[in-house]
Amino acid sequence: MSTPGFEYTLTRTLDAPVDKVWAAWTVADNYGTWASAEEVVMDARPGGTWSSVMVIPGGARIPLSGGYTEVVKNKRLVMGMNVPGRDEPVLMTIDLAADGERTQIVLSQTCDTAEERDQAEQGSNFLLDGLTAYLATA
Template sequence: MSKTNDAKNRTVTLKRTFNAPIELVWEAWTQPNHIVEWWGPKGMNAKVIEHNFKVGGKWKYTMQMPDGNEFISEGMYFEIVEFEKIISSADFKPMTEGVEIQAFFEKNGDQTNFTFNIVHDTEEYCKQQEKMGILNGWGSVFDRLIEHLEVLVK
């Protein structure tokens, strides 16, 4: 099996087209004052603890879960190409750890095509995460981002 096929089997991909220009989508993804408005599933409020948006910089966000526990999201930026891609490590404690997240942005007129990959260490771990509902969780997050962008575009 080639490495390309191996990575494909370890990756969960979500795609969206946002009705907002790429500059605004980029800003919503990279600025803490926007991140707190959409990061996390519906019903959870995010706090930005750390946001050092540069290669080698760390990020850390927390969310209060309905049961009172804290959900921690954190990672380190590996690659940033303005208006194109952001690649970082990511731990979503206590559910998912040791993944890489890849956000790709593509200008499409006044819209932005967005591809989001979650790359797991193993195919087995990827399948386990899919069974736990990773697509629904991230789908809810991106629904919130769509709602946030709609407010900003008006």
């Protein structure tokens, strides 16, 4: 069953084993390094919460928070992000598939409007670019 909305899906093959990719998304110090985030707190388990302060180009700081609805180690991470003025968190799904020493990542999200989708997709591409660069040096 799909919810009405505007969806996007990004797929990339990362040059790192799946356990390294998983740790990049679920270990606070790792995530902060590649996602331009500070004060990162992560409790990556169903019902657990996360928070961070995103530092965007130009120096603006944006506090973010949310929770985890589904956590399957090295396979699937469903994270919700709290959005001001919205009752339900915005969910982002990350699916990982091991391919030897490489990992396929599929990141998907459904938004309420085309504009939100376009902004979220741009932000997710920025995140995946940071992740790719981080994994190349990690």
